[in-house]
Amino acid sequence: MSAFTALVVRDMRLAIRVGGGALMGALFFLIVVTMMPFALGPDLALLARIGPAILWLGALLASLLALDRLFATDHEDGSLDLLMTGGMPLELAVAAKAIAHWLTTALPLVVISPVLGLMLNVELRAMGTVALTLLAGTPALTFIGLIGAALSVALRRGGLLLAVLVLPLTIPVLIFGVAAANAAVVGPAPFGPPFTILCALSLASLVLGPVAAAAALRHGLE
């Protein structure tokens, strides 16, 4: 097993086993979506129209919450220092952590999103497509958030600072994600262009995120 897969497997084990709290994000997602009808009123027509937007906002907030722990625990117990001095390039190690993080926190959101869409009266035939936009867009959220997580662990600050740094950068992902989801549910606008741009954003952040996060860790923790 290469060092890369070993790191991915280790992080996933840590997240899934006792104390990891991998499904906490999915639970948060469920609660946020449940609260929306209380705030907006149980108008099914309205919910059907704004359902994709609610799903995307909920997923964005839920993926943000879990970012705090991405590097913090490794920093506390010293394994982050081992990763930084180890033979694997730091960019690769950081990417492995992000992939494990996406698999344990973002993928559950994608999986439960059809059920939540049902509660929001989103059309059944479009449900798969909405989940597909989340599947294509959440990697961008994780890899952009990776930069924020690296910056905040370097400054030994988390929580609100992380949200303030990361949220403005995720606006394009939100715009194209909701545009693609809306195109699938209601819109006469074509589904293809926003969806391909969403995929492009994910791929670009897949490259940029680890480089920037590794730079932040190197400069911050030296």
Added chain:
Amino acid sequence: MAVIDLANPTRFLTLVNRVLPWLAALTIVLFAFGLTRAMSAPDDYQQGATVKIMFLHVPAAWLSMMGWGLMSVAALGTLVWRHPLADVAGKAAAPIGAAFTFICLVTGSLWGRPTWGTYWVWDARLTSVLVLFLLYLGVLALYWTAEDPGRGSRAAAVLTLVGAVNIPIIKFSVDWWNTLHQPASILRMGGSAIDPSILWPLLIMAVAFTLLFFALHLAAMRNEILRRRVRSMRIIQAQEVRA
């Protein structure tokens, strides 16, 4: 004097002390000239006197973008060349850039009320400037929370460069989002479409604003250097007290 010579803060301070009074005086003269020309410029046939807001609004908008450009160059200087003055320059530029962005938003909003009938619309241009303002505030938040100035500067440099990559994407995405949802209602302004009687005061005001930016920036850099000296002196003092 080469850029590398300015790595010595004392030399830089001497240069600032020599240049800043002249720069400030030139800024005041240009503002006096530009404001007089702006006030005597003819009113717009449709907008009336409200077109005068443009003389503050447009230069502020230009400088809000130049501010991030300057911070990006400074960020490269911090991370790549480790120039000691670069992180001071980046830190000093952030609040000034944020202030110009804020001026741009406020004057634009005040201008929008009489001409568009609303203070705010979720228009592409407005939204992307608002996001730029949020990014500035993010960098400022990073500086506020960092205990060690050097570490905070390097973190802010990384964030600035990430933001520099993202600003065109945000601009593009917001434009796209706008055209999907509402027709463009941006006031259109081709460079040649403006009458020279308004264009010249605008250009003079733009130069005056740019000089103001650099005067404030140099002063802020000087203050930052002095602040760091005070900080290190206090630390030495505290160590002496303990010893």
